[in-house]
Amino acid sequence: MTKDKNTEEQILSAAKNIFQSKGMNGARMQEIADKAGINKAMLHYYYRSKQLLFEAVFKNAFSLLAPQLNVILNDDSSIEEKIKKFTSNYITFIIKHPYLPSFIIQELNRNPDFILKLKENKGFPNLDKFKIQVAQEIEKGIIKPISAAQLFINIMALNIFPFVAKPLIMAFTDTDDTTYKQLMEDRKIEVSNFIINSIKNV
Known part of the structure; x- marks a missing residue:
């Protein structure tokens, strides 16, 4: 068959x-x-198995998200613009695919080699240009000295955590599902501004 x-x-x-x-x-x-x-x-x-099916669903969605993020990291826009676009694209995508962040954490804990399989995928985010750009903008005095890796971790952490910890966030902020979704929409600007203000030379 x-x-x-x-x-x-x-x-x-x-x-x-x-x-x-x-x-x-x-x-x-x-x-x-x-x-x-x-x-x-x-x-x-x-x-x-259910695990194989879950992996197929995940890879399907990841293959839509990863190339988008990779394009942003490697385009010619400034670091400030990259932070805005990365945050907006990521949050928009995860609102549509809310199971993804938890699955990544769960799968990485269960099977650390899983990310190696993902890295083989075409369009997996590449930070080389981002690192060069961060160094250049520091040299020009546009942004404060910061490691490109630390900056990227800050961007990822502030975007991913509220989705991974959704029940906790909802309990702490005493919000329902509709209000939580609005909070996540608002974070497109909040996260961008928070990171940009922390690195920008004024």
Whole structure:
């Protein structure tokens, strides 16, 4: 039996919806099969395990996000513009794919070699140009002295943490889901301004 592309797309779409609403642990293969309109045996023919299916859904989404971020890191805009675009693109994307950050953390803890598989993907973010640019802007006095690696970690941490710690953030800030989403939208500007103000030479 050969695999049908349309059936595979139906499975990935159904799996993405279930994983988004129930997470990796709460999702059931039978539920995914039902949503995809196929039987469980057919689902297992395409994906032998829930983990393999989750990885396929993740790689699908990551392959959309990573090239976008890579383009931003390697375009000719200033560091300030890069921070704004990176933050806006990342938050917009994760609001649409909220399961991604938790999955990355979970998968890296369970399988540290997983990131090596991701690095092989075309469009995986490359920091070489970003590092050169940071050094140049420091030399010109545009930004304060900072390691490019530390700056990138700051950008990633401030963007990723509120999604990974969503239940904690909602509890601390006493917000419902709608208010939380608005908080995340507001962070597109808040995070950018916070980082830019911390490195900018005034």
